[in-house]
Structures are given as C-alpha cells and as structure tokens.
Amino acid sequence: MVVFNMHGLSGHRPLSFRVVRHPAQAVVLGFAGAVAVGTVLLMLPVSRTGEGGAAFVPALFTATSAVCVTGLTVVDTPTYWSGFGEAVILALIQVGGFGIMTLASLLGLLVSRRMGLRTRLTAAAETKAVGLGDVRAVVKGVVKVSLLFEAVTAVCLTIRFRFAYDESLATAAYHGVFHAVSAFNNAGFALYSDNLMGFVGDPWICLPIAVAVIAGGLGFPVLLELRRQLHAPRRWSLHTKMTVTMTAVLLAGGAVFVTVSEWRNPATLGALDTPGRLLAGFFQAVMPRTAGFNSLDYGQMHEGTLLGTNVLMFIGGGSAGTAGGIKVTTFLVLLYVVLAEVRGERSVEAFDRRIDDRVARQALSVVLLSIAAVMSATLVLLVLTDLSTDKVLFEAVSAFATVGLSTGITADLPTSGHLVLTALMFLGRLGPITLVSALALHERQRLYELPEGRPIIG
Amino acid sequence: MVVFNMHGLSGHRPLSFRVVRHPAQAVVLGFAGAVAVGTVLLMLPVSRTGEGGAAFVPALFTATSAVCVTGLTVVDTPTYWSGFGEAVILALIQVGGFGIMTLASLLGLLVSRRMGLRTRLTAAAETKAVGLGDVRAVVKGVVKVSLLFEAVTAVCLTIRFRFAYDESLATAAYHGVFHAVSAFNNAGFALYSDNLMGFVGDPWICLPIAVAVIAGGLGFPVLLELRRQLHAPRRWSLHTKMTVTMTAVLLAGGAVFVTVSEWRNPATLGALDTPGRLLAGFFQAVMPRTAGFNSLDYGQMHEGTLLGTNVLMFIGGGSAGTAGGIKVTTFLVLLYVVLAEVRGERSVEAFDRRIDDRVARQALSVVLLSIAAVMSATLVLLVLTDLSTDKVLFEAVSAFATVGLSTGITADLPTSGHLVLTALMFLGRLGPITLVSALALHERQRLYELPEGRPIIG
Ligand SMILES: [K+]
Ligand SMILES: [K+]
Structure with a gap:
C-alpha cells in the first residue's frame, strides 16, 4: 500500500510524482477508513436513543451516507440517534466534505500536470489561475472557505431558529451549525423528521441554506478563483467559466421546470400561495444538485418531475467540491464535443479554448460508466423488490449522485437493497474522480501502431 | 433542393462528391414522401374494413410505423384495415426496409471514403471487402438478399400455416409472405390481433421468423461479406467482426436475462413448459433488436425485464440494415473507447484495428443525441398522460429504436402522444445515419488553433 505522502509534498514544493504512486488508491482507502470508524461509532449504544446499539447495516448505511455527503437515511435521524450520534454524523459529514474538496482538488491538479507534461501543452495557466500551487495552500484554503461559509450560514439560521421558531439559544445554535455544515457540504442530513418540509414557505431558512449549497457545489477551485477575480469573468479559467455558466443554466432551467411541472399538484406546490410556490420551486431545483434537502414531499411528485429531477441529480454540481453526479464540466465537455461534431x-472549442481529445475521452468514460452503474443498480433493486421503476430509478440516481433525495422508499428496502445503495453511494462519491485520476496517471503508449479499421456508426 | 442523383452515380463509376451535395437531405425527403403517400393511401375508404376512411392521425401513425419498419400500432391491424390496407402496409414496409438498407449502405460508403480521403488513411480495404463498389451493385445486392431471405422464410411459414393451422393455401401463402417480409425488414407488423402470442410454443413459426429478423438486423454490408467469406472470419472487416460478435453476445445474454427474469412469472413464461420457456425466452431476446414481434405479453412483464429490454432495444442491431437503435457498432466503439481509457x-483498438478519434466522436454524438431524444419524449409523454414511467419509457425507447414492442398503451395515448411517437419513429429511423453522414460530409477546419483549456472532469 502506498500512502498519499502529505509530508513529502508540503512546504510549497510542487507535487512530486515519485512519492505519489497511487494517490487514487489512497483516497479510496481513506474514505473506507472513515466509513469504518463511523460505523463502529454509530453502533455504540451511546449513539442511539433507544435500547442497545444500532445494528451493523443501518450504522454502515448511515456512516457511508454521511461520509459520502449523500443524506439518504434508513432511520429517522432526530428520533433514532442520540445527541452523540448526531455529533458523529456531523463529524463524518465534515470529514467527508473536507476530504473530498481537498483530495479532488489535489487529484485534479495532478491529472492536469501529468497530462500537461505528456502533451507538452502545459496546463500551468489553468492551475495557477485557481492557486492550486501546493498541498498546504490547498488544505488551508479549503479550511478557510468551509469555515467562512458554514459560519455565515450558521449565524443566519441560528437567528431565525431563535426568534421565529422560539427555540432556546443553545438549540437554535446547535440546529444552525448542524444544518449549515450539512448544507455547505451538500449532505442533506436534517434534524427534522420531515427534513425541511416545515420551512417550505420560510425564505429566511431556505435561502441561506440554498446559498451554502450552491457555494459548496461549485467546488473549491471555482470558489478560490471567484474570490480572486470575481469581477473579471473574462480572465476566469475555462473550468470556472464552464462551471459557473452551467450552474446558472441548471438552476434557472430547473427552477422553471419544477415550478411549472408541480404548479397544480395539490400535494406539493398547489398547496402554497404564489410566493411560496416560487420559493419552493427554486429550492427543489437547487437541492437535486446535489444537497438532498427537501421542502416538498418527493413521494407526492408527478412522475415527470421525478424524471426531470433525475437529470438534474445525474449531472450534479462542480468538480472538486461537495457536489456529486458526473459534474457540470463533464456534461458540458460532452455537449461541446457533440456540438463540434x-x-x-475537427477541434472541440468552448469559451475560446480548445479541449483536448483526452479530456473528451475522460468525460465520455465517466458518463458511460456512471450510466452503467445506475442502470445496473436499478435493475438489481427492481429484481429485489416489487417497487415501481420511477421510484427505484430515482433512488439509484440519488444514491449514485450522492444527492439523498428519496420518494420515501429507502427505509423499507430489504437489507440487500441497503447494501446495494451503500455500494452505490461509495462508488458515486469516489468513482468519477478516482477513475479519471488513476487512469490519467497510468498512461501507456503502444510502441507500434495498428492499421485503421472503420466500422459504420449509426 | 439537391436530389440524390442515382443516374449520375451508376455505371460502375465510383461515387462522385460533386453531384452528391446533400445526400442525407435527400434521404430524409424520400422517407417523408413515402410516409405522405402511405398516409393518403391509408386514408382511402378502400383501406378500411368499416365505414368511411381512416382519420389523418391513425393513418399517419401507421404509415410512419410501416415505412420506418417500427411496428407500433394505434389500431388493430387485421380487423381495422382491409386486405388493400394490409397490402399498402406491406408495400410501405418493403419500400422502407429496402430504402434504409440501400441508402444507409451508400451513405456509410460515402462517409467512409470522405473520411478516408481526409485522414489519408484510405478506407478502401473496408469498403472493398464488403463490395460496396457502386450504386448499381448495392441496389442489386440489396434486392437479391432481401428476396432470398423473404422467399425462404415465406415458404417455411406457408407450409406451417397450411398444415399445422389448417389455413387454406391462399391464406397460408398470404400470411407467410406478409410475416416473412415483416420479419426480414424488422417491421414487427403481424396479421394477428395478439401479434404472435398464439404461436408462443411453436418453433416452426418462431424460429424461421427469428432467423429472418436476425439476418435483416445484421445489415447489408455484413450479409454481403458473410456470403463472400463466411468461413474466413479472420479476414472479415472490422465492421463485420464487431457486428457479428456483438449480435451473438446480445442474443445469448438477452436470452439468458429474459428467461431467468420471467421464469416464474405466471402471466408470461411461468405458464409454459420448459422447452416453451426456452423458446419464448430466446424469441423475446431476438425481437427487441429490433423486430418488435412478440409471443409474450409485455404488459404483464416484470419491470426489471422491461428495463433490460429497454437496453436491448436502445442498442439495436447492425448498421445499414433494417434494425434500429444506436446500432451495435456504435455501442461497441464506445465500449472500446472506455476500455482504452x-x-x-492513447489509441483505441479493437480486433487488432485502430479506431480513429473521429469515429469515436460520431459514436458519442449518436448516443448522446439518442439519449436526449428518448428522455425528452418520455418527459413529454409523462406530462401528457397519467401513465407510469416504466410503460412510457418502454414506449419511447421502442419508438425511437423502431422496435414496435409495447406494454399495450399505444392505442390509448392522446392524439398529441401519437404525434410525439410518430416524430420519434421518424427521428429514430433516420436520425443516427443522417446525422453521421450529413456531418461527416461537411467537415470544416479552423485556419487557426485556439489555446488549450483543461476543465476538471469527474
Ligand atoms: K447530498
Ligand atoms: K420493428
């Protein structure tokens, strides 16, 4: 086993490829370790409210859901877990979110440099722009940006919980911190049995959470670059341009889609007044990408809304952030490839930059393997249960894209189904980033070239 | 409008790019013309059994379904249409199947040559191997191979209908010819109200039809090459190797999947004895790719079977044949791209041949645009109706991949739904081939190169 040698990499020296032989492997082991520790802690009797400790599978599921910042639950968070259990979940969310931001940023940097060296088109301009100079700077930056967003969100929520909902200051602060951390890390865990459905019409709760979710979902490199040159969008890197543009498009398009699609549904938007409908429509467009909070009941939504939400969930958010899914850049790269075709x-161009064929191939691989994973899991879950395709597909996409939304079937699935979802959450969280980095760092070149073959396409 | 100048291209001269300026456009116009003529003919009172003529939308739907060799129906073929109406449908199937085989072969050849010239890696070896030397040879070849398979199948079916089902010789011959043409052209139209469910246990009906379907689905270039060197698979072109391999894998895998998945379903395989189950399982694995006959009731199948069948339908059959879907080569090219990644x-290799990046990009474009078309249509149909996702998705995939299987919802859809399916059949039939050819023939090269950008993927 080769460990991700943090020490040897720090001290403002550029990343060395000699010490980091299998960084992707180290990331997977690190996350598996965090899940293992979390599972053991959650199985302790002190973590539960009732008699005895939690069973293995619910503890494993909850720990995986927290570390992978997914938010799917098989037990009711506020009633099943004790204060200690909730603190464990909170810590796992913070570790998972921090880990994914840091490690994905570093892996992205490694890939970028390695590919740059190989193709002799250095990506230095891209990485320099986002300030991913060395490990220590990345870690410090992630800590700073996380604490900043979490603190501001927590203060907003605490004030609202204290004065509008009559909670004691301690309770309000605890709720504020928990939901702020859960929001910025796109975890979607809530301390209310109906998630955030009780706050469906309250902009002072919904909007701070939405802002934290969107920020966390942009990803660390984008946040860093926005801080440096927010007002000079022309000088942004291609990655930031793509992420911001696509995020705006998906938020606006998603909000219109959900609002229109559910407008007359008496079990969801139809029960609210017009401002409430607009707020709830927007909130339910932010959350599939990929926070997983909900202020409406997904079990009552129209099947068309669920399918559209599946698309939002599958695309997900920004790379090297707490969002899941295939990521907006992956989607946009493929869109530009098709557009070029x-x-x-011949050459794929976006925002006045050329996109290398290797990048397009990475994007293609991520998307096709992701589709294969979701479809396989859906098929297995359909075989294991008598549930309908719309609910099972929604659950599988939600788990793979680490969203955490559900039509309400999670707890009722058989144990085998819980294990499938656990594997899917882990795969969805680490699959895409480790796939790209592990592969890009182990490139092989044939010494001879085969003659060309040309099958008919389409 | 530039017409596909058959005359100027014939006479054993190689295809000229000066006269063929917009062949893809001509193909689309040709098919639209056939649909228009078919619609008018089917609206004539003589085409119906009841009073007056058929209404516009059912006639348009049926004509499109026949020309695009899909097989979805909004009215019951044997009871609604008169003998004349059935003959019109048969003619439309033959014209559609013949047209698609001929034109897709010619377009594939054009693309191959144009790309060969561009990349200076001539594809002559590929096209020469399949004998696509000139237009006249292609047309003659398609006529010969179609008549051969249709005649042999018709004779087998006629004998069986005459002697096992006590039909008069004239009726048996009519049924034999109709179902043989419908089978080889992968149309899936049947003259029985329950399609072929009455023959679920009869291998003398099911197997000849399955053979004709598989042959038609391989595509003309593959059939031609198999005739020339059936026993020298090492010398097959890459296209033939890929098509034959993938067809075998999908048939075997599909048969095992359907048989296992439905084994205990009392409404489908569970009602049959073991040989019957195996025959029906195999038959229902052949038909999704993409004939659309059925000997089991898809409305009674497990949702898991429907999802797996969706995958088979979406992948479809061989290029330049009567099969629909994205085509097996398209799927396999992407699989090899992911495998290489x-x-x-760096280079994508399959069967000891290198696959050019342009081919991979064509495949990617076909798949992504196909997914977009199916998902959009599913969403629209979900909004238009109160049907469940599994049934609507199945219907949309079936229409797009010109399969013609249905869970039984086709006739009950609103008129708007029928129009969506009509558009989807037309798009699915002509979209992939015309996309690839139209685009490959209009390649533009930038005179300057942009600097590279490198977004983070995954
Ligand atoms: K989440
Ligand atoms: K068909």
Whole structure:
C-alpha cells in the first residue's frame, strides 16, 4: 500500500510524482477508513436513543451516507440517534466534505500536470489561475472557505431558529451549525423528521441554506478563483467559466421546470400561495444538485418531475467540491464535443479554448460508466423488490449522485437493497474522480501502431 | 433542393462528391414522401374494413410505423384495415426496409471514403471487402438478399400455416409472405390481433421468423461479406467482426436475462413448459433488436425485464440494415473507447484495428443525441398522460429504436402522444445515419488553433 505522502509534498514544493504512486488508491482507502470508524461509532449504544446499539447495516448505511455527503437515511435521524450520534454524523459529514474538496482538488491538479507534461501543452495557466500551487495552500484554503461559509450560514439560521421558531439559544445554535455544515457540504442530513418540509414557505431558512449549497457545489477551485477575480469573468479559467455558466443554466432551467411541472399538484406546490410556490420551486431545483434537502414531499411528485429531477441529480454540481453526479464540466465537455461534431469541426472549442481529445475521452468514460452503474443498480433493486421503476430509478440516481433525495422508499428496502445503495453511494462519491485520476496517471503508449479499421456508426 | 442523383452515380463509376451535395437531405425527403403517400393511401375508404376512411392521425401513425419498419400500432391491424390496407402496409414496409438498407449502405460508403480521403488513411480495404463498389451493385445486392431471405422464410411459414393451422393455401401463402417480409425488414407488423402470442410454443413459426429478423438486423454490408467469406472470419472487416460478435453476445445474454427474469412469472413464461420457456425466452431476446414481434405479453412483464429490454432495444442491431437503435457498432466503439481509457492507452483498438478519434466522436454524438431524444419524449409523454414511467419509457425507447414492442398503451395515448411517437419513429429511423453522414460530409477546419483549456472532469 502506498500512502498519499502529505509530508513529502508540503512546504510549497510542487507535487512530486515519485512519492505519489497511487494517490487514487489512497483516497479510496481513506474514505473506507472513515466509513469504518463511523460505523463502529454509530453502533455504540451511546449513539442511539433507544435500547442497545444500532445494528451493523443501518450504522454502515448511515456512516457511508454521511461520509459520502449523500443524506439518504434508513432511520429517522432526530428520533433514532442520540445527541452523540448526531455529533458523529456531523463529524463524518465534515470529514467527508473536507476530504473530498481537498483530495479532488489535489487529484485534479495532478491529472492536469501529468497530462500537461505528456502533451507538452502545459496546463500551468489553468492551475495557477485557481492557486492550486501546493498541498498546504490547498488544505488551508479549503479550511478557510468551509469555515467562512458554514459560519455565515450558521449565524443566519441560528437567528431565525431563535426568534421565529422560539427555540432556546443553545438549540437554535446547535440546529444552525448542524444544518449549515450539512448544507455547505451538500449532505442533506436534517434534524427534522420531515427534513425541511416545515420551512417550505420560510425564505429566511431556505435561502441561506440554498446559498451554502450552491457555494459548496461549485467546488473549491471555482470558489478560490471567484474570490480572486470575481469581477473579471473574462480572465476566469475555462473550468470556472464552464462551471459557473452551467450552474446558472441548471438552476434557472430547473427552477422553471419544477415550478411549472408541480404548479397544480395539490400535494406539493398547489398547496402554497404564489410566493411560496416560487420559493419552493427554486429550492427543489437547487437541492437535486446535489444537497438532498427537501421542502416538498418527493413521494407526492408527478412522475415527470421525478424524471426531470433525475437529470438534474445525474449531472450534479462542480468538480472538486461537495457536489456529486458526473459534474457540470463533464456534461458540458460532452455537449461541446457533440456540438463540434454537428458543426463538422475537427477541434472541440468552448469559451475560446480548445479541449483536448483526452479530456473528451475522460468525460465520455465517466458518463458511460456512471450510466452503467445506475442502470445496473436499478435493475438489481427492481429484481429485489416489487417497487415501481420511477421510484427505484430515482433512488439509484440519488444514491449514485450522492444527492439523498428519496420518494420515501429507502427505509423499507430489504437489507440487500441497503447494501446495494451503500455500494452505490461509495462508488458515486469516489468513482468519477478516482477513475479519471488513476487512469490519467497510468498512461501507456503502444510502441507500434495498428492499421485503421472503420466500422459504420449509426 | 439537391436530389440524390442515382443516374449520375451508376455505371460502375465510383461515387462522385460533386453531384452528391446533400445526400442525407435527400434521404430524409424520400422517407417523408413515402410516409405522405402511405398516409393518403391509408386514408382511402378502400383501406378500411368499416365505414368511411381512416382519420389523418391513425393513418399517419401507421404509415410512419410501416415505412420506418417500427411496428407500433394505434389500431388493430387485421380487423381495422382491409386486405388493400394490409397490402399498402406491406408495400410501405418493403419500400422502407429496402430504402434504409440501400441508402444507409451508400451513405456509410460515402462517409467512409470522405473520411478516408481526409485522414489519408484510405478506407478502401473496408469498403472493398464488403463490395460496396457502386450504386448499381448495392441496389442489386440489396434486392437479391432481401428476396432470398423473404422467399425462404415465406415458404417455411406457408407450409406451417397450411398444415399445422389448417389455413387454406391462399391464406397460408398470404400470411407467410406478409410475416416473412415483416420479419426480414424488422417491421414487427403481424396479421394477428395478439401479434404472435398464439404461436408462443411453436418453433416452426418462431424460429424461421427469428432467423429472418436476425439476418435483416445484421445489415447489408455484413450479409454481403458473410456470403463472400463466411468461413474466413479472420479476414472479415472490422465492421463485420464487431457486428457479428456483438449480435451473438446480445442474443445469448438477452436470452439468458429474459428467461431467468420471467421464469416464474405466471402471466408470461411461468405458464409454459420448459422447452416453451426456452423458446419464448430466446424469441423475446431476438425481437427487441429490433423486430418488435412478440409471443409474450409485455404488459404483464416484470419491470426489471422491461428495463433490460429497454437496453436491448436502445442498442439495436447492425448498421445499414433494417434494425434500429444506436446500432451495435456504435455501442461497441464506445465500449472500446472506455476500455482504452481504463487501460490508460492513447489509441483505441479493437480486433487488432485502430479506431480513429473521429469515429469515436460520431459514436458519442449518436448516443448522446439518442439519449436526449428518448428522455425528452418520455418527459413529454409523462406530462401528457397519467401513465407510469416504466410503460412510457418502454414506449419511447421502442419508438425511437423502431422496435414496435409495447406494454399495450399505444392505442390509448392522446392524439398529441401519437404525434410525439410518430416524430420519434421518424427521428429514430433516420436520425443516427443522417446525422453521421450529413456531418461527416461537411467537415470544416479552423485556419487557426485556439489555446488549450483543461476543465476538471469527474
Ligand atoms: K447530498
Ligand atoms: K420493428
């Protein structure tokens, strides 16, 4: 086993490829370790409210859901877990969110540099722009940005919980901190049995959470670059341009879609007044990407809304952040590849930059393997249960994209189903980033070239 | 409008790019013309059994379904249409199947040559191997191979209908010819109200139809090459190797999947004896790719079977044949791209041949646009109706991949739903081939190169 040698990498020296032989492997082991520790802690009697400790599978599921910042639950968080159990979940969310931001940023940097060296087109400009110079700076930056967003959100929520909902200051602060951490890390865990459905019409709760979710979902490199040159969008890196543009498009498009699609549904938006409908429509467009809070009941939504939400969940948020899914850049790269093909252009271009074929191939691999994972899990869950396709597909996409939304079937699945979802959450959280980095760092070149073959396509 | 100038291209001269300026456009117009003529003919009172003529939308739907060799129906073929109406449908199937085989072969050849010229890696070896030398040879070849398979199948079916089902010789011959043409052209139209469910246990009906379906689904270039060197698989072109391999894998895998998945379902396989189950399992694995006959009731199948069948339908059959879907080569090319990425190899290799990046991009474009079309149509149909996701998704995939299987909802859809399916059948039939050819023939090269950008993927 080769460990991700943090010490040897720090001290403002550029990342060395000699010490980091299998960084992707180390990331997977690190997350598996965190899940293992979390499972053991959650199985302790002190973590539960009732008699005895939690059973293995619910503890494993909850720990995986927290570390992978997913938010799917098989037990009711506020009533099943004790204060200690909730603190464990909170810590796992923070460790998971911090870990994924840091490690994904570093892996992205490694890949970028390695590919740059190989193709002799250095990606230095890209990485320099986002300030991913060395490990220590990345870690410090992630800590700072996380604490900043979490603190501001926690203060907003605490004030609201204290004065509008009559909670004691201690309770309000605890609720404020928990939901702020859960929001910025896109975890979607809530301390209310109906998640945030009790606050469906309250902008002072919904909007701070939405802002924290969107910020966390942009990803660390984008946040860093926005801080440095927020008002000079022309000088942003391609990665930031793509992430911000696509995020805006998905938020606006998603909000319109959900609002229109559910407008007359008496079990969801139909029960609210017009401002409430707009707020709830927007909130339910932010959350699939990929926080997983909900202020409406997904079990009551129209099947068309669920399918559209599946698309939002599958695309997910920004790379090297707490969002899941295939990531907006992955989606946008493929869109530009198709666009280039439709226009009959040889080179793929986006925002006045050329996108290398290798990047397009990475994006293609991530998307196809993700589709395969979701479809396989859906098929297995359909075989294991008598549930309908819309609910099972929604659950599988939600787990893979580490969203945490559900039509309400999670707890009722058989144990085998819980294990499938556990594997899917872990795979969805670490699959795409480790796939790209592990592979890009182990490139092989054939010494001879085969003759070309040309099958007919389409 | 530039017409596909058959005359100027014939006479054993190689295809000229000066006269063929917009062949893809001509193909689309040709198919639209056939649909228009078919619609008018089917609206004539003589085409119906009842009073007056058929209404516009059912006639349009049926004509599109026949020309696009899909097989979805909004009215019951044997009771609604007169003998004349059935003959019109048969003619439309033959014209559609013949047209698609001929034109897709020619377009594939054009693309191959154009790309070969561009990349200076001539694809002559590939096209020469399949004998696509000139237009006249292609047309003659398609006529010969179609008549051969249709005649043999018709004779087998006629004998069985005459002697096992006590039909008069004229009726048996009519049924034999109709179902043979419908089978080889992968149309899936049947002259029985329950399609072929009455023959679920009869291998003398099911197997000849399955053979004709598989042959038609391989595609003309593959059939031609198999005739020339059936026993020298090492010398097959890459296209034939890929098509034959993938067809075998999908048939075997599909048969095992359907048989296992439905084994205990009392409404489908569970009602049959073991040989009957195996025959029906195999038959229902052949038909999704993409004939659309059925000997079991898809409305009674497990949702897991429907999802697996969706995958088979979406992948479809061989290029330049009567099969629909994205085509097996398209799927396999993407699989090899992902495999190369996973292995960290720069060049994509399959069966000892190198696959050009342009081919991979074509495949990617076909798949992504196909997914977008199916998902959009599913969403629209969900909004238009109160049907469940599994049934609507199945219907949309079936229409797009011109399969023609249904859970039984087709006739009950609103008119708007029928129009969506009509558009989807047309798009699914012509979209992939015309996309690839239209674009490959209009390649543009930038005179300057942009600097590279490198977004983070995954
Ligand atoms: K989440
Ligand atoms: K068909």
